[in-house]
Amino acid sequence: MVNEWRRRLRLREVGDEPDYRFTLANERTFLAWIRTALSLLAGGVAVVQFLPDLGPHGLRLVLGFILVAIAAMLAGTAYRRWFRVERAMRLGQALPGTPMPLMLSVGVAAVIVVSVVLMAVA
Template sequence: MDRVRGLGRVEEGAEPDYRFTLANERTFLAWVRTALALIAGGVAVAQYLPDLGTPVVRALIGVGLVALGTALAALSHRRWRRTERAMRLGQALPANPQIPLLAFGVTAVAVAALVLVVLDTR
């Protein structure tokens, strides 16, 4: 198991090149920014989208975006820690479940939005 110090710093293995550690942190922050954008988009859809389609579908799109953003935020720390550990131990980087989650989640929301737009034009 990881030995952790402070705010989740992994101390196991050898200290990697600082550039890789900083790149890992930038990637973590990018995932957090993406999560925040999804959450903000979900709130905006649920609260401020004009009457487009039924309120239930708008609410589902909003909840879907917020749930997707929440999942990405939660997974981002796990990804950062696993990547840091792999770098320290000289192992291959671990698989990343966030990429398919984001791709399929955004696709599902886009399809729901498309349905709303098509239904509204009729």
């Protein structure tokens, strides 16, 4: 684990320095994933704490948990995605794929389904 962190800290020693515009674009993408995670977290807390008329408490907890779980997955994978893209750019490799858009889409679809159920029950 410690060696992994040391290797990541030495990213600047890998390959060639990419065009700074690509590095900054990669950073903006990372920040967008983090903003999305924070928004989902705020939504999860709001559903549970501030919408008592939305339906049974148990269903609100499920909806809030789904939102917070998606937020945790996005926040947990955003740095890894940034690192892999930065490394690929430095080595002149193809950019790696990511499951993040799929995870986000499936999670939001689950939120929509639970929201529809809550609206039908309320």
